[in-house]
Amino acid sequence: MFKDINLSIDNTKINFEYRIEKDIIIIKTVEELKINSILKIFYDENIYEIQLNKNTKYDLGKAGQIFIHLDNKELSFSVILKNNYFVKTVYKYMNKLINKDILVEEINVFLKSKVGKKYTEDITNLLLSIKNEDKDIETLLLNRTDEYERIFNLLINDKTYIHIAENMSDLELMLLITSYISVPYLPKIDQDFFNDLINVAKTYDNALENIWRLGMNYDGRDYDYELLDDFFVNSKNVWYLGEYISGVCQVDQETIVRKIINTADKDFIKQILKDSFMENFLDQKYKEILEENL
Numbered sequence: 001m002f003k004d005i006n007l008s009i010d011n012t013k014i015n016f017e018y019r020i021e022k023d024i025i026i027i028k029t030v031e032e033l034k035i036n037s038i039l040k041i042f043y044d045e046n047i048y049e050i051q052l053n054k055n056t057k058y059d060l061g062k063a064g065q066i067f068i069h070l071d072n073k074e075l076s077f078s079v080i081l082k083n084n085y086f087v088k089t090v091y092k093y094m095n096k097l098i099n100k101d102i103l104v105e106e107i108n109v110f111l112k113s114k115v116g117k118k119y120t121e122d123i124t125n126l127l128l129s130i131k132n133e134d135k136d137i138e139t140l141l142l143n144r145t146d147e148y149e150r151i152f153n154l155l156i157n158d159k160t161y162i163h164i165a166e167n168m169s170d171l172e173l174m175l176l177i178t179s180y181i182s183v184p185y186l187p188k189i190d191q192d193f194f195n196d197l198i199n200v201a202k203t204y205d206n207a208l209e210n211i212w213r214l215g216m217n218y219d220g221r222d223y224d225y226e227l228l229d230d231f232f233v234n235s236k237n238v239w240y241l242g243e244y245i246s247g248v249c250q251v252d253q254e255t256i257v258r259k260i261i262n263t264a265d266k267d268f269i270k271q272i273l274k275d276s277f278m279e280n281f282l283d284q285k286y287k288e289i290l291e292e293n294l
Contacts, residue, residue, distance in 0.1 A: 001106070002025075005048065006042040007039060010037070015030050020113075024079075026079075032074070035071060036071070037070050039067070041066040042064060043079075044064060045175070048079050050080075063204065081114070084172055086123075086164060087161060087165050087168065088179065103130065104127060104130060122158065130151055173187060174200050177217055181216050181217070198211055208235060208240045211231055212244055219248050220249055225250060230259065234263070269293060270294065
């Protein structure tokens with residue numbers, strides 16, 4: 001549970017446990033912490049809100065990052081679920097990232113949360129259907145199909161899921177999609193909506209990573225990637241440009257090289273030619289073209 005929350009000190013993972021008090025999730029570390037060290041909290045800001053205790057000293061990093069200045073050997077804080085928690089749980093099951101047992105556990109947590117209580121009747125019925133607790137023989141015989149497909153259909157037709165998903169903003173949808181590098185089941189969107197997601201990602205924290213993940217997810221699905229091509233070239237970030245060229249199959253290297261040359265930035269071209277990653281993935285003829293433009 002709560003794999004979308006990660007605690008660490010000096011890149012060492014810190015384990016934690018959770019409990020639910022009324023409708024609030026309380027996270028508490030289970031090992032002794034080093035006083036005066038920095039504990040990093042990384043979390044999915046699309047599905048959680050973190051509430052720290054009153055006396056906790058902290059700094060905010062980029063979206064989804066909090067740095068705690070430890071003055072105690074243990075730490076606890078509250079987690080408030082957002083509506084999107086339920087959508088992401090469904091999304092994970094659809095893409096076979098979690099199994100039925102974890103699905104049920106996560107939906108139960110949502111049901112007990114403050115936001116989940118608004119949907120008590122529907123979510124309770126959904127859980128009964130998922131767990132197949134209707135013992136009517138005729139119903140069980142009718143449901144004798146592939147278990148994944150049966151639950152998949154229950155989820156995508158659930159009125160709470162449909163209501164929350166249809167009301168997600170462009171930013172929320174972008175954050176859901178970019179939670180993963182590449183999954184088979186994605187929101188069906190047109191080119192204009194795809195461009196909107198790219199433009200939203202440009203103005204949000206972690207733009208390079210999120211736009212690369214959008215490119216990875218929708219690769220080979222007949223979308224025009226010109227906005228992505230321009231973004232990665234104009235970013236002049238050689239590492240992410242290399243990841244884009246090597247990871248996204250539909251990227252046309254000739255187009256990318258032409259755009260690089262059009263920047264007229266010789267220092268940028270030199271960085272590309274010196275980069276070992278680019279050396280491996282950029283075709284030889286395009287490396288020669290770049291060299292000719294120095």
